[in-house]
Amino acid sequence: MMSEIQVHTVARQMLEKHGFAAIAKAAEQAHACEGRGEADEAKEWRHIVDAMKIMRGPHQS
Numbered sequence: 001m002m003s004e005i006q007v008h009t010v011a012r013q014m015l016e017k018h019g020f021a022a023i024a025k026a027a028e029q030a031h032a033c034e035g036r037g038e039a040d041e042a043k044e045w046r047h048i049v050d051a052m053k054i055m056r057g058p059h060q061s
Contacts, residue, residue, distance in 0.1 A: 002047070007048055007051050008051050010048050011051035014048070014052065026045050026048045026049045027045070030043075
């Protein structure tokens with residue numbers, strides 16, 4: 001399991017590289033992991049998604 005710092009580091013790096021499309025990319029990764037039966041990995045990707053949503057601020061949907 002990733003630490004909270006690792007989750008936020010990955011989230012920040014993805015946002016820097018992909019912009020807000022990073023949220024969709026991370027959600028796709030979570031879905032793919034679920035499809036492969038990798039529940040723990042899917043949970044980490046969803047945590048990254050949540051971190052990115054916080055980082056982007058409350059004014060964007």
